[in-house]
Amino acid sequence: MSAWSSLTSNKKAPVSRDSPLLPTSHLGGAITVKGVLDTQGELHIHGNVVGRINADRLVLRAGGYVEGDIVARDVHIEGHLNGRIFALNVTVDSSANVSGRIFHNTVTVAFGARVDGRMPWRPLNYFESLDQLPETRP
Amino acid sequence: MTIFNRNVPEPTTNGRTSMPETTPSPAPSSTNVNRPVASSQPMSNLSPASTSVISKALKITGQLESTENIQIEGEVNGDIRAASVKVGSNAKVKGNVYGEEVELAGSVEGKIEAKKVILTRTAHMSGDVVHQDITIESGAFIDGHCRPEYGKTDSKSAPLSYKSPSAPPIMPEKTNGIGAKA
Numbered sequence: 001m002s003a004w005s006s007l008t009s010n011k012k013a014p015v016s017r018d019s020p021l022l023p024t025s026h027l028g029g030a031i032t033v034k035g036v037l038d039t040q041g042e043l044h045i046h047g048n049v050v051g052r053i054n055a056d057r058l059v060l061r062a063g064g065y066v067e068g069d070i071v072a073r074d075v076h077i078e079g080h081l082n083g084r085i086f087a088l089n090v091t092v093d094s095s096a097n098v099s100g101r102i103f104h105n106t107v108t109v110a111f112g113a114r115v116d117g118r119m120p121w122r123p124l125n126y127f128e129s130l131d132q133l134p135e136t137r138p
Numbered sequence: 139m140t141i142f143n144r145n146v147p148e149p150t151t152n153g154r155t156s157m158p159e160t161t162p163s164p165a166p167s168s169t170n171v172n173r174p175v176a177s178s179q180p181m182s183n184l185s186p187a188s189t190s191v192i193s194k195a196l197k198i199t200g201q202l203e204s205t206e207n208i209q210i211e212g213e214v215n216g217d218i219r220a221a222s223v224k225v226g227s228n229a230k231v232k233g234n235v236y237g238e239e240v241e242l243a244g245s246v247e248g249k250i251e252a253k254k255v256i257l258t259r260t261a262h263m264s265g266d267v268v269h270q271d272i273t274i275e276s277g278a279f280i281d282g283h284c285r286p287e288y289g290k291t292d293s294k295s296a297p298l299s300y301k302s303p304s305a306p307p308i309m310p311e312k313t314n315g316i317g318a319k320a
Contacts, residue, residue: 023194023195026189026190027192028208032204033203036198036200038196039193039197
């Protein structure tokens with residue numbers, strides 16, 4: 001069990017996690033979601049999300065806004081994030097605006113990105129044993 | 139000297155200063171191009187960007203609100219408001235669904251309030267349907283009332299948010315008026 005699968009819906013073992021059968025979810029630019037989003041697949045966000053996100057891969061598009069913690073294997077940020085990221089691989093695009101800690105194993109930050117927060121490196125087993133998110137002060 | 143010789147021709151071919159500059163310099167220009175496009179995207183053009191798809195792998199606990207269309211193939215625990223809502227055949231919604239148009243092929247536990255409601259043959263509806271125009275295909279399951287009161291309930295659903303500030307002062311006036319007339 002790995003971080004994203006243990007933290008995500010945990011009904012079924014990660015059987016379906018890497019299968020391409022899982023369709024990508026899109027949240028359009030006009031949408032506002034308040035609550036918990038939980039998926040074993042890929043999630044693209046153009047709109048606004050307030051709440052916790054668990055995913056295998058998360059893409060926050062330019063114009064999108066997320067307020068809350070993100071737990072995923074891969075995270076790609078082009079939009080505005082106010083919250084923490086717990087992910088093995090993080091890419092922060094040049095149009096991104098991130099405030100909050102980025103817990104990562106590998107991170108890429110593009111020239112032009114705006115990042116306000118620490119970027120703590122964590123080993124792989126940190127994410128594997130990540131059952132409960134730590135309390136961190138902003 | 140060989141190093142210098144290697145370096146010298148490259149700036150001349152580029153016509154500009156140093157070689158590491160060449161790779162970053164396209165990046166800012168592309169971002170400058172992208173930013174206005176990105177800001178205009180959600181407003182106007184891209185229909186795939188404006189239509190939201192909750193795939194079968196996604197479970198949402200909470201509210202969804204959109205001025206565009208929402209297609210649900212996964213699971214939603216909470217209320218949904220959108221211009222048009224399509225609930226796919228394997229989708230599950232626990233909560234109320236509000237929209238101009240609602241097409242249900244999956245299951246809903248809660249209320250549907252929409253101008254136009256379509257229950258397909260695979261629909262499973264537990265709760266009331268408030269509509270103006272309804273289509274029920276053979277095979278659809280309904281446990282609840284179907285009430286053609288969408289226009290009236292629209293005015294009812296609108297005051298829901300205003301209830302606490304506006305409704306109390308209006309109500310006494312009405313009763314006073316009625317009482318005076320009577």
